[in-house]
Amino acid sequence: MKSLPKRSEVPAPDTWDLASLFESDADWDAALEAWEAKISGFDTFVGTLGSSAERLAECLAFDLEMDREADRLGTYAHLRGSEDTAAAVERASYIQPEIMAIPPKLLSSWLDLPPLEPYRLMLERVVRNRPHVLSEPEEKLLAMQGTFAGTAGKVFRQLTDADLTFGSLVDGSGNEIELSNATFTTLLHDTVPAVRKQAFHQYYAQYQAHANTLAATLSGSNERDVYAARVRHHPTAVEAALFADNVPLTVYDQLIAAVRDHLPAVHRYYDLRRRLLGLEEIHHYDCYVPLVPELEQRHTWDEAVNVITAALAPLGSDYCNRLEAGLRGRWCDRYPNAGKQSGAFSSGTYDSDPYILMNFQEEVIEHVFTLAHEAGHSMHTRLSAEAQPFQYSGYTIFVAEVASTFNEQLLTRHLLAQASSAKERAAIISREIDAIRATIIRQTMFAEFERVSHASVEAGG
Template sequence: MNKSKTLPKRSEVPAEYKWRLEDMYASNSDWEKDLEKVKQLAEEISRKKGQLGQSGEQLLETLRLQDELLKTLDQVYVYARMRRDEDNANSTYQALTDRATSLSTQVYGAISYIQPEILQIPTDQLEKWMGEVQGLDHYRILLDEITRFKPHTLSAEEEAILANVSEVASAPSKIFGMLNNADLKFPMIRDENGEEVELTKGRYVQFMESKDRRVRREAFEALYATYGKHRNTIAASLTSSVKTDVFYSRTRRYPSALYAALFADNVDLSVYDNLIATIHEHLPLMHRYIALRKKMLAVDELHMYDLYVPIVPEVEMNIPYDQAVATIKEALKPLGEDYGKVLEEGFSNGWIDVYENEGKTSGAYSWGAYTSHPYVLMNYQDNVNNMFTLAHEMGHALHSYYSHKEQPYTYADYKIFVAEVASTLNEALLMNHLLKTTTDKKQRMYLINYYLEQFRGTVFRQTMFAEFEKIIHAKTEQEEPLTADSLSEIYRELNVAYHGPDMVVDQEVDMEWARIPHFYRNFYVYKYATGFSAATSLAKQILEEGQQTVDRYLQFLKSGSSDYPLELLKKAGVDMTSPEPIREALAVFEEMLAEMEKLTAE
């Protein structure tokens, strides 16, 4: 596609580079028909309230109606949002999105009685009905999942109280969000040209990658000095969030806040503990990488503000979109002929919105509805990072394709715990292909460093975050007070342990906990590290073992939520209750690290 200095209007983008949302609705009038259908189904399901415990037939009829309602709502909502994402200034699709959002709120209000009513049905009665009423056994997994929460579900009156305080309980996150995104003002610093520039969170990332060490240091010191001025306020916000997690876990009779968070995915505590323990076992590898970074930057002391500057001089790797597509198709050939056919279908038949245009939503994602093929939004630029992003999003897209094709709507969606496996595995296979085919030494070093940084940021760093979360929740549960000082001390000790003797752990970074929004979404970040490890382990098995592993992996992609995440991964060949997948992933890290050490010594 021809590039110009100004972004094209949506109408100016060639059709072959735009997704084909007409595959969902040929016209907006068709969308309007489904909108009305959703309203009618919502009214119909509302009339079922109070009847679920009367008979198995009533329960089956309501669950089928719920499937039809939500399946249609999904398509209505997804279409409106993706149309708006094409051009956020388009008032027609702004209006459609608003209407779809409002309708979603109404629908979820209309079906809110279903789960509480199911929980009121005795378990032996449910079991009896499933044996007697043809078709009800289809919902066994769903009903088992609902009843699994019965020991942690309160009376209707108590549940109503918890529902009413939910907005108050979300206050710490909202307060932090307003402070972090609206009220915090950062000072001016001098850029590489010596000119005064205002520091922002967006510019901070760029400054930390600057070749000028003074710029990195000034940005680092200015950022944390700003957070430091609000240290007690942010500490109060974070500790209140932790206390909220503990309150809910105790109120719902869970052994701990960590147990409560993992219970939703039916994940054993050993998975979380194994991750932290195995990473600690391999911290010498991280320390080796830090030592290599210090050597390659040729500095007497490596500081925390030296962590993000590239250690390999920039390499010109211009990769147009069509070249990226060809490379990805070649790289993913180990996944077999069927996967390759679906991948070709996605690249050729209106799944992908490729280039940036005026008003288009930024970033990248994969999305879609059960009744349509998946879609991928890109804002493609001709570089390595965007090629990896495309491979990543197509991993999500094919996971959705297989899951939707093979599973009924009830079990078609997959859990967040496994969501990053398919996308990250594609990246691992792409990296393997590039390293096998790249002969230029500088390009090879650039690619290896790219991969090493993924490990550092996704496995080591996210595990450090996960360990911090575990410590501060445990202290709260043991009635130990958390203050700005104690939070900073805990965070400092973790940084020293994770980065090793070659890193000067600057005092400023003790405040980093104050700027991590993920800490307000308790025990979430560990999934980044487990997902990356599982994908790396599976990619290694696919490359070494071939078809047998490929078959298991494709079955995993087809499984949706027909079983719990850990069980699905076990069937694929990865047991996350064991430390082995993490060790296998870190063996890849060690292999890459050793090659980089060798290349720098030449």
């Protein structure tokens, strides 16, 4: 085993340059102090928001300026691996209630006035929430039950992440492996059918042994959701969940219907899998082992960037040139080092570069896909920041994975066009099928489960 370099040994060009956020930790300290000094500025607006459109606009501008700076401060702290600053913007908590207290007719007449024009959509969103906000004492009572409202979820995580133990077993290469949440997935990829089967039964035996506790946590969690929806006057829990992003219920249901319509294709795939694996019948534990050997292609960082920018050419030269400059420059923290967070993510602010954390390994083709994916998030963030004022630059969870997964699709197409053998093509297609299964089929299955289980609680089940 080659050991990982220490952070101090990683060459600077392989790391991200956080100077677009702050030049140094000292600068960050100074900015944090200045920001904290400005917090009391919120107090000067208390009780005055209903007095005029100009006053309301001034307060919103101040609030957004504070938010924007807090984002920059918090992102730097997060990327440096420190704890997030518990930014006490409790001082701003009067803003929403005061806006709600402005008589609706007066507020809507203000929305057409020039000072409030940039905040029109923001204010419309606040107003939209009006029917779901309760009186002050009621809100206080709700806030007081906030911590223990999450108890069912906490119990579930403590049980499944900490208390359950699964023993050990011998894998297909003859090594004794401790069975855990982490190794379970690896064992389901084992090419020896009996190993997969044993891992599955040994793992789920623990869930079966705690079936009543697990059922109680699930029902507790669903009852909490149904309660929260009802007290805030949402017709159902699913509608409450969709409210903030203003996604129509029909979109949710149509997704489930569309995936269901295409289940015959999924079933054909499972039968193909059964035949290729030479099995009489196929089980859940036979669904992860790769059907064809994975693509063996090495990519240095620069080669990965070449492939990605070539694949993304349909998005235009401006997109590709800017992305390429960022990836070859200092947007990315490229390689693993000791103590570095695992996995990958994209994180940027309105005013900074859209940083990417990677743990890139040259021999892992999947990491080229990961980089294309995170690049999609980063370009989405940057282009959104450039096209929108700060208050509208964020994007909702509903659209957040569009740019990233679309980039993966373009990369798949590109690799297929470049493939020189049927074997290579099979590896790319097989990866693509598994990605569709995980991203579309499985996620929709979760969505349907949530829909059905919450509806059952709402019907008294």
